[in-house]
Amino acid sequence: NEENHILISAMSGKCIRFPVTAVRVFKSRTSDGVRGIRLADKDKVVSMSVLHGIEVDKIEKDEYLKISIKTRKKLRECTNEADVPRILKNITVNLPIAKLLMLAAEEEFILTLTKNGYGKRTSAYEYRVTNRGGHGIINIITSVRNGKVVSSFPVEDNDHIMLITKKGKLIRCGVDDIRVTGRNTQGVTCRACGKDEAIVSVALISEEDSEDIDEEQETNNTSE
Numbered sequence: 001n002e003e004n005h006i007l008i009s010a011m012s013g014k015c016i017r018f019p020v021t022a023v024r025v026f027k028s029r030t031s032d033g034v035r036g037i038r039l040a041d042k043d044k045v046v047s048m049s050v051l052h053g054i055e056v057d058k059i060e061k062d063e064y065l066k067i068s069i070k071t072r073k074k075l076r077e078c079t080n081e082a083d084v085p086r087i088l089k090n091i092t093v094n095l096p097i098a099k100l101l102m103l104a105a106e107e108e109f110i111l112t113l114t115k116n117g118y119g120k121r122t123s124a125y126e127y128r129v130t131n132r133g134g135h136g137i138i139n140i141i142t143s144v145r146n147g148k149v150v151s152s153f154p155v156e157d158n159d160h161i162m163l164i165t166k167k168g169k170l171i172r173c174g175v176d177d178i179r180v181t182g183r184n185t186q187g188v189t190c191r192a193c194g195k196d197e198a199i200v201s202v203a204l205i206s207e208e209d210s211e212d213i214d215e216e217q218e219t220n221n222t223s224e
Helices: 057-066 071-076 080-089 097-106 207-223
Strands: 006-011 013-017 044-051 109-114 118-123 151-155 162-163 170-172 199-205
Touching: 006 151, 044 151, 057 097, 071 080, 071 097, 080 097, 109 162, 109 199, 151 199
Parallel strands: none
Antiparallel strands: 006 013, 006 044, 109 118, 109 151, 162 170, 162 199
């Protein structure tokens, strides 16, 4: 909807975030459309995601991101403003409690994975809103170690991902095992890729999908 933002991620490690309203409604389904991100030579778009359209002032964002990820998770689960001082303990944050809880509740995390099996999660608040059609900002460092980006999308702590390799192997891992770090970083090992091996695709398995799979497996085991 018009309150959402679009995040386009490229193979080179660049990405761009802009409001949905920056893309006008076209009269025809066969229209050429407008430019989302300006790609470098031989670069390609690998992912497009829809994000919450929350507007965060840079000062407020920087203040909020000073809080450790562990404490931010506690704030996200907090339902009573009176509990916030206890959660923060000796942490000084120059933000109203209501604002803190709102930022925590609306915070999203972008999971980015690369060809050589490295990945990271980064707060969506680190992806500033820019004009559509630009060159974008750094999403992850695509070094020789990392390789190019395979996929990038928002995830929840309880989600799982399925990594698919060039040789047909499937690797399932929990999103919570992948460290939260800054946007302009290399990430950590998600899957050790040997010689001539590489990640070619990544699929998200949400918590709801995972529960359905577990129930189906339990039913099949019972039948057997």
